[in-house]
Each structure stands twice: as structure tokens, then as C-alpha cells.
Amino acid sequence: MIRASNISRYRNCGGAPAAEAGIPEREAKSWTTDGTLIHAALESPEAFKSLPEHLIDTAEWMDLSRQYLLDKVFPEQEGYERLQVIREQPFFVKYDGEKIISGHPDFVQIGTIFGKRTALILDFKAGFLEVPAPEANDQLRAYAVAVWQDKELKIDEVYASIIPRFGVAKTPVYYSSADLPLVLLDLADMEKATREINAERVPSVVACRYCRARSTSRCPETLYPDKRLKEMPSLIALSPAQKGELLDLCEIVRGNIKALQERLWDELKEDPNAVDGWLLAPGDVRGSIPDVDACYQIVSDIMTQKEFQSCLKVAQKPLKDAIKNWLVEKEGIKGKAAAARIKTILAPVVVLKQAEERLEKKTP
Numbered sequence: 001m002i003r004a005s006n007i008s009r010y011r012n013c014g015g016a017p018a019a020e021a022g023i024p025e026r027e028a029k030s031w032t033t034d035g036t037l038i039h040a041a042l043e044s045p046e047a048f049k050s051l052p053e054h055l056i057d058t059a060e061w062m063d064l065s066r067q068y069l070l071d072k073v074f075p076e077q078e079g080y081e082r083l084q085v086i087r088e089q090p091f092f093v094k095y096d097g098e099k100i101i102s103g104h105p106d107f108v109q110i111g112t113i114f115g116k117r118t119a120l121i122l123d124f125k126a127g128f129l130e131v132p133a134p135e136a137n138d139q140l141r142a143y144a145v146a147v148w149q150d151k152e153l154k155i156d157e158v159y160a161s162i163i164p165r166f167g168v169a170k171t172p173v174y175y176s177s178a179d180l181p182l183v184l185l186d187l188a189d190m191e192k193a194t195r196e197i198n199a200e201r202v203p204s205v206v207a208c209r210y211c212r213a214r215s216t217s218r219c220p221e222t223l224y225p226d227k228r229l230k231e232m233p234s235l236i237a238l239s240p241a242q243k244g245e246l247l248d249l250c251e252i253v254r255g256n257i258k259a260l261q262e263r264l265w266d267e268l269k270e271d272p273n274a275v276d277g278w279l280l281a282p283g284d285v286r287g288s289i290p291d292v293d294a295c296y297q298i299v300s301d302i303m304t305q306k307e308f309q310s311c312l313k314v315a316q317k318p319l320k321d322a323i324k325n326w327l328v329e330k331e332g333i334k335g336k337a338a339a340a341r342i343k344t345i346l347a348p349v350v351v352l353k354q355a356e357e358r359l360e361k362k363t364p
């Protein structure tokens with residue numbers, strides 16, 4: 001059974017489920033751990049209390065966005081009623097009597113809108129990557145069908161949206177009782193395509209990003225240089241469209257190389273003899289001077305205070321954290337308002353420097 005969170009990948013590469021089968025997940029990165037903590041905080045006030053300081057603003061912002069959408073879909077007025085909240089419960093898309101897709105929507109509000117039983121499904125996205133808009137989001141489509149198919153809930157219509165880490169909450173997509181059977185057929189077609197033994201593997205930035213088969217023998221298309229690169233005419237003969245295709249390929253190849261290096265890093269970690277001619281060298285050791293006073297006492301015979309100060313640079317994070325704490329304590333300001341206030345306070349001394357331009361793919 002495939003997972004709802006993987007559908008958009010599988011839609012782009014039907015061969016991925018077979019290629020990934022049996023390959024274990026890699027160890028979680030620190031940013032995925034942050035995402036897990038934010039999800040937990042949005043589920044329970046207890047988890048919110050133990051959230052690390054650097055995630056509090058994000059969790060508060062996402063919680064406000066959730067409340068905003070709740071009030072939009074189920075306003076507290078006549079004709080609207082909120083009945084039940086479901087969190088992280090497993091739901092299944094079923095077709096022909098078989099469960100074909102599983103998923104755990106982060107937040108589901110069940111209610112009624114002028115007599116119709118309605119579900120509002122919200123998916124918290126605590127990561128940094130852009131996600132498809134609700135109307136084009138396969139994960140939400142699967143959740144919508146799965147919640148609608150749950151017999152006990154007796155849902156007539158579904159609203160579904162994303163709560164992003166940055167920016168405003170997305171306008172929910174609406175699925176009526178006429179839309180949902182059609183969405184089910186589309187999902188069933190897509191799922192069937194992934195069962196084809198010889199389903200084609202199609203590398204792309206979106207499909208390969210989290211694929212466990214990337215740069216393994218299960219996916220030769222990403223283990224070896226993409227043959228499309230070899231078939232390209234020389235750079236000077238490329239049209240603007242072909243140059244765009246070339247940069248797309250560069251993105252894929254860059255990810256393939258990174259995935260391959262990470263795998264071999266893991267192998268060397270397990271066994272120092274795993275890769276001939278390579279080893280895991282110790283990391284660089286960098287010194288720092290956290291105690292400014294102690295340092296000045298040592299060098300005060302050598303330089304003036306002014307000269308010493310010209311060597312210092314303010315660490316912005318602890319400075320901002322200290323101002324933030326002061327604002328909470330003295331003025332009761334927090335969240336976005338505190339961030340805006342800190343920006344204003346520090347504006348006279350902050351020097352802005354724009355980084356080099358970078359290559360970025362245009363969004364359609």
C-alpha cells in the first residue's frame with residue numbers, strides 16, 4: 001500500500017515504489033526532527049510547552065493559521081457547527097474493496113454547514129520547501145477521499161488546505177460529493193500504474209528528492225550520468241529551451257551525486273575499509289572566543305579598548321533572543337509583533353549586504 005505523502009512523487013515516477021521496496025529510511029536530519037516537534041506541539045498543549053525556543057514562533061504562527069482557516073470554514077454563526085476533531089488517525093483510500101493508499105492527516109475538523117456533513121482537512125508543512133497548492137496537491141486529494149470514504153463519519157463534502165511554515169494559510173480546495181468519486185478514480189489509476197512491474201523510472205527533481213532508491217543499483221537512471229546529458233548538442237548550439245532543460249538535468253545530477261556521496265559516507269562510517277582510497281577524515285577544529293571580558297584582560301596591554309572593539313562582531317541570534325525575552329517580560333509582545341519590533345530597534349545598526357545572484361527556477 002502506498003502512502004499519501006508519496007503520491008506526488010509516484011505520479012512523477014511510477015517505477016519508484018518497486019525501486020524503493022525494502023530499502024530502509026536514512027537517519028532523520030535535524031530539520032526533520034524540528035518538523036516532528038512542531039507537529040507534536042500543534043497536536044497537544046503539553047508538547048507546545050516543551051518546544052525549543054527557536055521553534056516557538058513558527059508553531060504559534062502555524063497555530064494562528066489553523067485557527068484562521070477554521071473560522072473561515074466553520075464560522076461561529078448560525079448554520080455552522082463544529083462537531084469533532086481528529087488528529088493523526090490513520091485513514092485509507094479504498095478501491096474495489098482493497099485499501100490502496102494510507103495516510104494520517106494532521107488535523108481534521110468534522111462539522112456541519114447548513115446540514116451537510118463537512119470535513120476540513122489541514123496538513124502542517126513545517127519544512128522549508130515549497131509544496132503544491134491545495135488544488136494541485138495529491139496528498140490532500142488522497143486525504144479528502146480517505147476521510148470521505150470513512151463510513152462512520154458520513155462526510156458529504158471536504159475542504160482541504162496546507163498550513164505552511166512561512167506565509168499565509170492557503171485557500172482550501174473544495175471537493176463536493178460529485179468531485180470525490182472522480183478524484184478516487186484518478187488516485188486508483190495512479191496507484192495501479194505504480195504496480196506495473198516494468199513501470200518506467202523517470203528522474204526529476206520532485207520525484208527523486210526523497211527517493212530511497214536514488215543513486216543505488218535499483219535505479220540505474222540516477223546511479224550513472226544521465227544519458228540525456230551525453231546526447232545534448234554543444235552548449236553554443238543549444239536553444240533557450242534546451243538550456244533550461246540542461247539546468248533541470250544539472251539539478252537532478254547534483255542531487256544524485258549528493259545521495260551517492262551520503263551512501264558511501266554511511267558505508268565508511270560502518271566499515272573504514274568499505275571504500276578503497278577514501279576515509280572519513282576528522283572534521284576541522286575551529287577555535288572561538290566566547291568570553292569577551294577574559295579576552296580583553298589578556299590583550300588590554302597590547303591594544304586600546306577601541307581597537308579591541310573593532311575586532312568584535314555581534315552574534316545576532318543571542319542578541320535577538322535577549323531582546324525578545326525583554327519584550328515578552330516588559331511589554332507582553334511576542335511572535336510576529338516582537339519580530340517586527342526587534343527589526344525596528346536594530347535597524348540603525350544593522351548593515352545589509354546582498355548576496356550574489358543565484359540560479360533559480362522560475363515558478364510557473
Ligand code: SF4
Nearest residue numbers: 013203208211214219
Ligand atoms: S530515484 Fe528518481 S527515477 Fe529513480 S526510482 Fe526514485 S524517483 Fe524514480
